[in-house]
Amino acid sequence: MTSAADVQRNEAMQAHEIAVNPPTVRTDDPVAKAVQVVVVNRLPGLIVVDDADRPIAVLPGTQVLRLAIPGSYQDDPALVRTVDEVSADLFWREAGNLTVGDCLPSPVAKPATVPPEATLLEIATVMAKKHSPLIAVVDKTGRLTGAVTLERLLTSLAVAGPGD
């Protein structure tokens, strides 16, 4: 017998319904590719997956940018100030042949994920807590099944809300 709560839950929007299939990168991909994926697909962030398609990291756009900042500058604002203007414009070229794995922070923060049946409120709280405009949707085995962007979530919230 189906309870009232189950009926309500089935009618409410869930993560898998609003998820998109974003392109992902692996740790051995070059940083340049990661930046390119974000730019070309106009993504708010990027999901780094392992060989079994399990998310290793969910990076907001600002943290994708961090991948391209040479490690020497990341935690040393005084050193950043010493760099002349000409070189400062070209900092991202210094990433060279570095891979995503080389540039991920250590330790990597636990990826922001939700299960496919997560409600809009669950997604919103994870997004807010993790300061991430992108959340990975994973199945019970931890494999990536999709992703929810901030834009999709806000649109869904607007649609789900009472009409004017």
Next chain:
Amino acid sequence: MAPVLALAIFVAAFWFIATERADKVKTVLIAAALMAVLGLIPGERVFYSEHEGIDWNVIFLLLGMMVIVGVIKQPGVFDYLAIWAAKRSRGKPFRLMVMLMLITAIASPALDNVTIIMLVAPVTLVVCERLRIAPQPYLIAEVLASNIGGAATLIGDPPNIIIGSRAGLTFNDFLVHMAPAVVVIFALFVVLTRVLFRADLRAHDVNLQQVMALQERRAITDTRLLIRALAVLALVIVGFGLHSVLHVAPSIVALVGAGTMLLVTNIDVTDVLPEVEWPTLVFFMGLFVMVAGLVHTGVIGTLGAAAASAFGENWFLAATALIFGSAILGAFIDNIPYTATMTPVVEEMAAQTPDAETGRALWWAFALGACFGGNGTAIAASANVVAIGIAKRAGHPITFWKFTKYGIVVTLLSATLAWAYVWMRYF
């Protein structure tokens, strides 16, 4: 039964720490909890016994110094110094290496090694990349120099902090007994680097223009903050020098210094507290409880007595064993847990000596061996691990053996010189 149980818990935990199979903070907390729950160390001793519990003097000395360092690093003085040194070296590799080693070795006795490396390594990478020379030899030389320099004072290296607190040795004791040895060993180490790194120090076609374009003056934006922070640091060092006269524990000097630093620099506390390495402090607490289990169950007493009887009345042989044994063991396992474990053993040995002077000679032998052992391998000291991590993230990896092949030579040289120093001065 209790000693066997305590030893089994300790050995298992130490294995996990040494092999890095598990997080070291988790490991010591579990081992400490087991010691307490199984009654191998009574609860009240954990908190209230200096010799069979957490050494709060060490914990608060570390905390105070971490806060002081958290403020000192803000004005960018190390970036300024390293870029200035690079420009003054005119791109000559050996001159650059010596200047960078001097910066780290002079700063290490006053601030901790890990922070010095965290401050100097990034600017070293930038300078070397701009000169188009491999940064690895310079980073390795800086780490070796910081581990040697840190041995000079009570606050320069964590093993010294533990030894000083347990043996009741003052800041001035370290200055008088350790600093002379460190100065001589550092001078010879600088000469040795000319040979050790000769292949990397050949004149290259360097790109000096790129380094000259760096604007080191921009690193320091708040001169007032810098002057105030350096003035407080100078006062803290004077305070350490007077702590035995004023009958104030070094930890109190560090805490008062930390408070004064925050007060006069008007820096936001929330900017400084994240600079405190909380996991390190928790690691130390767990480690002390682990070792306390061994002390309380009599394992350490038995070990110390056995060590003392093994050397008979030959205390020079005991000092020799402490220097070389500590240098070798400290090289293969992190020298902090090694020192924390061995300190009560050395205390037992020192108690058996015929006079206090001989007992102190054993402490100095132990301190020199434990500090210089930190150079032995890539994992022997926290500064080594931090430098290797920074190099890897910048795309200039330093393999375990690349570091160790230099580290072993420097450890052998410094331990042998330390042994000659102990022999000539104390026996």
